[in-house]
Amino acid sequence: GDLPKMIEGDLPKMIEGDLPKMIEGDLPKMIEGDLPKMKEGDLPKVDLEQCQINVVKPDDDDREVKSAGITRKSSGSTTESGLAKDSSDNATTSGRGLSLALSRRSQSSLDQPYNVRWQLSSSLTTQHLLTVVSITNTLMNKTVGAHALSVTARKPRGNSGGLVSNFSDDSGEEDCELVSDNSIRAAWSQLAALHCVMLPERMEGKFRPPHLPVLASHFLDPCPAIREASQALLQSELRRIKAEGRKTLVSNWASKLQPQSSSVATLKRQVKAAEEGVAPPPEPEVAVSGLIHQQTTALIILGMIGAEFGNSGHHHTKGKQDSEPMDPVVARQTAKVLQSVILEKPSNRASLSSILRCSAVELMGRGFQLWEKYVDVAEVLVGLLDLAIQDAVPSNQGEEVSSHSRKTAISAQTQFAAEIARRALSLMVTLSPVTTILTLAKEVSLYLGSQHVTHYPHSSLPPPQGGANPLPSTAGIVTSAGSLLPMAAGEMIEIMKTAVERSTQHIGVQLLEVVDIVLFCIDHFVDPDQLKRKSLLDIFPPFSKLPGLSYSHKMRRLAAGGRNGQICIYDLKHKKALMFAAHQHSVTTLQFSDDGKQLATFSYGDSTVCVWQISSNLIGTLHTPKCSNSWPAAASRPSGASIIAAINIQWISHKNIVLHIHGAEFKFSI
Numbered sequence: 001g002d003l004p005k006m007i008e009g010d011l012p013k014m015i016e017g018d019l020p021k022m023i024e025g026d027l028p029k030m031i032e033g034d035l036p037k038m039k040e041g042d043l044p045k046v047d048l049e050q051c052q053i054n055v056v057k058p059d060d061d062d063r064e065v066k067s068a069g070i071t072r073k074s075s076g077s078t079t080e081s082g083l084a085k086d087s088s089d090n091a092t093t094s095g096r097g098l099s100l101a102l103s104r105r106s107q108s109s110l111d112q113p114y115n116v117r118w119q120l121s122s123s124l125t126t127q128h129l130l131t132v133v134s135i136t137n138t139l140m141n142k143t144v145g146a147h148a149l150s151v152t153a154r155k156p157r158g159n160s161g162g163l164v165s166n167f168s169d170d171s172g173e174e175d176c177e178l179v180s181d182n183s184i185r186a187a188w189s190q191l192a193a194l195h196c197v198m199l200p201e202r203m204e205g206k207f208r209p210p211h212l213p214v215l216a217s218h219f220l221d222p223c224p225a226i227r228e229a230s231q232a233l234l235q236s237e238l239r240r241i242k243a244e245g246r247k248t249l250v251s252n253w254a255s256k257l258q259p260q261s262s263s264v265a266t267l268k269r270q271v272k273a274a275e276e277g278v279a280p281p282p283e284p285e286v287a288v289s290g291l292i293h294q295q296t297t298a299l300i301i302l303g304m305i306g307a308e309f310g311n312s313g314h315h316h317t318k319g320k321q322d323s324e325p326m327d328p329v330v331a332r333q334t335a336k337v338l339q340s341v342i343l344e345k346p347s348n349r350a351s352l353s354s355i356l357r358c359s360a361v362e363l364m365g366r367g368f369q370l371w372e373k374y375v376d377v378a379e380v381l382v383g384l385l386d387l388a389i390q391d392a393v394p395s396n397q398g399e400e401v402s403s404h405s406r407k408t409a410i411s412a413q414t415q416f417a418a419e420i421a422r423r424a425l426s427l428m429v430t431l432s433p434v435t436t437i438l439t440l441a442k443e444v445s446l447y448l449g450s451q452h453v454t455h456y457p458h459s460s461l462p463p464p465q466g467g468a469n470p471l472p473s474t475a476g477i478v479t480s481a482g483s484l485l486p487m488a489a490g491e492m493i494e495i496m497k498t499a500v501e502r503s504t505q506h507i508g509v510q511l512l513e514v515v516d517i518v519l520f521c522i523d524h525f526v527d528p529d530q531l532k533r534k535s536l537l538d539i540f541p542p543f544s545k546l547p548g549l550s551y552s553h554k555m556r557r558l559a560a561g562g563r564n565g566q567i568c569i570y571d572l573k574h575k576k577a578l579m580f581a582a583h584q585h586s587v588t589t590l591q592f593s594d595d596g597k598q599l600a601t602f603s604y605g606d607s608t609v610c611v612w613q614i615s616s617n618l619i620g621t622l623h624t625p626k627c628s629n630s631w632p633a634a635a636s637r638p639s640g641a642s643i644i645a646a647i648n649i650q651w652i653s654h655k656n657i658v659l660h661i662h663g664a665e666f667k668f669s670i
Contacts, residue, residue, distance in 0.1 A: 118199065119206050126210040126233075129195055130218065133229035136192040140185050192229075196236045210237055212249070216300040217293075220358050222416065234300075235308055243324050246305050254330050256298040257337055296356045299341070300363065302334045307367025326370065335374035338364050343383045343477060352390060352478065353417030361387065361417075365424025369431045377439045378474050381428070385488040386476030387421035390414050392487075422491065426498050433503040434510060440492065441513035444520045446473040447485045489525035492517060493540070500542035508586070511548050512562040518543075519558075519570060531572065547589040547648050555596030557614070561587025565603060567612075574620030582627075583608060591649050591657075599625065600657045602649050607634045609649070609659060609668055631668050633659055 118125055200207045210233055218230035238246060310326030326334075341360040346352040364371060364380060391414055429436040450473055475481040485492075496518050500507055507514055518540055522531065526539055535553045537544045543551070548561040558570040565583035567590065570576075585605020592599055599612040609632075612625040649659045655670040 115203070115206075118203055119208055122208050122211040123214065125208050126214045129199075129210055129233055130215075130226060130229050132195050133192050133233060134223070134225040136188045136195075137225040137228050140188040140192075192232070196232055200240055209240070212237065212301060213297045216297045219300050220355055220362065220420070222412075234304055238305060238309065243309075246309060249301060250305060250327065250330055253298040253301050254333065256294050257302060257333060258295075292356060296359060299334070299337060299356070300359055302330065303338065303359075303363030303367065306331055306334055306370050307363055311367065311370040331370060332374045335371040338371060339375045339380055342387075343379060346478065350411075350413070352387070353411075353413045357387075358417050358420045361420050361424045365427035368428040372432055372435055377435055378443060381425070381436065381439055382443065382474040382484060383477050384421045384425050384428075385491055386479050386484060388418050388425065388491045389479075389488050391418040422494070425491070425495050429495050429499045430502050433499050433506040436495070437499060437506075437510045437513050437517070440495070441510075441516050443473050443485065444517055447481070448520075450482070485520075486524040489521040493521045493525060496521075497540075497542050500545060504545065507546060508548055509563055511546065511560050512566075512568055515549070515558065515560045515568070515570065519572070523575075536572070548587055550590050550592045550599070552592040552596030554594075555592075555614075557592070557596055559590055559592060559599055561590050561601065565605075567599075567601065569599075569614065569622060569625070571616070571620060571622060576620060576622060578622040578624070580624055582610060582612065582625075589647050589649050591651060593651050593654065595654075598628075598651075600649050600651065602633065602647070602659055604647070607632055609633050609657070609666075611657070611670060629668070629670050633661070633666050 117128055200209070212234065215230050215234040215237070218226055219234065221227040221230060238249075241249075306326045309324075310331060338360045341357055342364060344357070346354075351357075361384065364375075364384075473481045473485065476484045479487065496514055499514065522536075522539060531539065536551045536558060543549050550559045551557070556571070556573045558572065560568050560570070561582075562568060562579075563586050565581055565585055565587060566579055567582045567587055568577055568579045571578075582601055583603035583606055585603050588602050588604040590599060590601040597614050599614055600609065601612065602609050608630060610627050611629040613628050614622070614625050616622045647659075647661050649657060651657050652667075657668050657670075659666040659668070
C-alpha cells in the first residue's frame with residue numbers, strides 16, 4: 001500500500017523538484033563563492049616553511065615522495081611528454097589529497113629536520129643518543145667472521161671429505177674476513193664517537209645536552225649495550241661542560257647526597273619499633289622511593305665526577321687542563337656514602353644486589369685512588385669479596401659451604417652484582433696495587449692468627465695472633481669473618497693475577513705479600529693432590545713472569561726475594577717458611593738448582609752474586625741457609641723496570657751459573 005504511493009507520488013516530486021534546484025542553485029554557488037575564497041585567502045595563511053612540509057610538484061628532479069621516513073621514487077620523465085604521460089597517474093591519486101614530504105636536506109643549514117631532534121629538548125636528545133650508541137655497541141660485535149662461523153655451524157657436516165674441504169681453504173679468505181671485521185668495528189666505533197664527542201661541536205651551539213639524571217638512571221642498566229652507552233655519554237657530557245660546569249653540578253647535588261631528615265626520622269622510628277617489639281608504622285612508598293632515586297642520582301653524578309675528574313693523578317685526568325681536584329669535603333662525603341651503601345646490612349637477599357649498592361660498588365672501583373684515603377680499605381675490600389662470592393653461596397645465609405662444592409640456583413640480579421664487585425676489585429688492584437695487596441695480606445695474617453694457624457709466618461706481616469683473645473679478621477656484609485676468606489680464595493687468586501699482569505713494577509716491592517696471599521688461596525682452593533702432580537707455576541702461571549721468584553718442583557720449595565735483601569723460602573710440603581737476610585739491597589733475581597738444594601741469588605744494589613745451601617731436618621724444619629760462594633758482578637744501573645725484569649740468573653750445570661745483564665753474560669764456577 002505505502003510503497004507504490006511513495007514511488008508514484010513523493011519520489012518523482014523529489015527528483016523533479018528538490019534535486020534539480022539543489023544542483024542548479026546551492027552547489028554552483030558554493031563552488032563559485034566559498035571555494036575560490038578558501039583557495040585565495042585561507043590556504044596561503046599556512047606557512048609551509050615552518051611546518052617543514054613541501055608539496056611535491058610534477059617537475060621535481062627526482063620525483064621523491066617522503067613521508068614518515070619512507071621514500072617512494074617514480075621513474076617518470078621531466079619533459080612535457082613525460083608529464084602528459086603521468087597525468088593519468090596523478091588523476092588517480094588526486095583523491096587522496098596533496099602529497100606531503102620533508103624539505104630537502106641541506107648540509108649548509110642546521111635548521112633541517114634531521115638536526116631538529118638535537119634542538120628540541122634534553123630528554124629527546126638523551127633517548128636518541130642512548131639509542132644510537134647502544135645499537136653501535138651491539139653491532140660492533142656483529143662481524144663478518146662471526147656471521148660466517150654461524151653459517152658454517154648450521155651447515156650439515158656430510159662426509160669427511162666435505163669436512164676436510166671446509167678447513168682446507170686458502171688463508172687469504174681468513175685475512176679478508178679479519179680486515180672486513182676490523183673495518184666494521186672501526187666504522188661503528190667512529191659513529192659512536194661522533195655522537196658521544198663531536199656532535200655538540202657540529203651543532204654550533206644549538207645542541208640541547210642530554211639529561212644527566214636520565215643517563216644516571218641507566219648507569220647500571222641490565223642490558224650491557226645500554227649500560228656502556230650510558231656510562232660513555234655521562235663521562236662525555238661531564239668532560240664537555242669543563243671544570244666550571246662540574247663545579248656547579250657538585251654544588252647542586254652535594255646537598256642531595258645525604259639522606260633527608262624525613263628518612264632519618266623514619267629510620268629512628270623503625271629502630272625504636274624493633275626494640276619495643278612492635279611493627280613500625282607504614283611509610284608512604286612513593287616518598288621513600290623518591291628519596292632513594294634522588295640519592296642514587298646524586299651518588300652516581302658525584303661519584304663519576306670524583307672518579308674521572310676529581311683526582312689529579314688519575315690515569316684519565318692526568319695532563320688535562322680542564323681537570324681539577326675535587327673539593328675534599330665533598331670527596332670525603334661521597335666516599336663515606338659509598339662505603340656505607342656498600343657495607344649496609346641487607347634486609348633480604350634482593351636488597352644485597354640493589355641498584356644503589358651496585359652503583360656504589362662500580363664507583364668505588366673507578367675512583368679508588370681518590371676514595372682510599374677517606375674509607376676503611378679493609379672493610380671495603382672484604383665487603384666486595386663477600387659480594388663477589390654471592391653467586392656461589394646458597395640463599396640460606398646460615399648454611400656453610402665448602403670451597404670445593406658450591407652449587408646453587410641464583411638469580412640474574414645476584415649474578416650481576418657479583419660481576420660488578422669482581423670488576424671493582426680488579427680496578428682497585430690496578431689503580432692502587434700497593435694498598436690493595438698490603439690490606440689483603442694483613443687480612444690473611446689476621447685470619448690465620450684467629451684460627452691459631454701459623455702457616456708461612458715471616459716478618460713482613462703482622463705476627464699471627466695466638467692466645468685466648470686473638471684479633472679477629474674483618475667480617476663481610478653477610479658472611480662471617482671465620483669463613484669469608486676461605487670461600488673467597490678463588491676471587492683473591494684472580495685479584496693477584498690482575499696485580500701481577502698489570503702492575504709488575506709494584507710487585508717487586510710487595511712480592512712476599514703476594515706470595516703469602518697466593519699460597520693461602522691455593523691451600524683453600526686447589527686440590528692438594530693436584531699440587532703434588534703439577535708445578536706451582538702451572539697452577540699460578542703469573543709467577544713465571546717474576547724474576548724474583550723461583551720454584552723447585554722436586555723439593556716443592558718456593559723462594560721469593562723481598563725488599564731490604566731478605567729472601568723467604570716456603571716449604572709447601574711441610575707448610576713452613578724461613579726468612580733470612582741475603583743481601584744489603586733488594587734481591588733482583590734468584591734461581592734454584594735442579595736438585596733444589598742450592599739457591600743462586602743476585603742483587604743489583606750491591607752487585608753481588610751468592611750461592612746458598614738449603615737443608616732441613618727429618619721433620620721438614622728448614623735450617624738457616626749458608627752462603628757457600630760469593631762474587632762481585634758490577635754493571636751499569638738500568639733506566640727502567642723493564643730492563644730489571646730482563647735480568648736473570650741460570651744454572652747451566654751443577655757447579656756453573658750464568659748471569660744475564662744487558663745482553664752480557666757473567667759466568668761463575670762453584
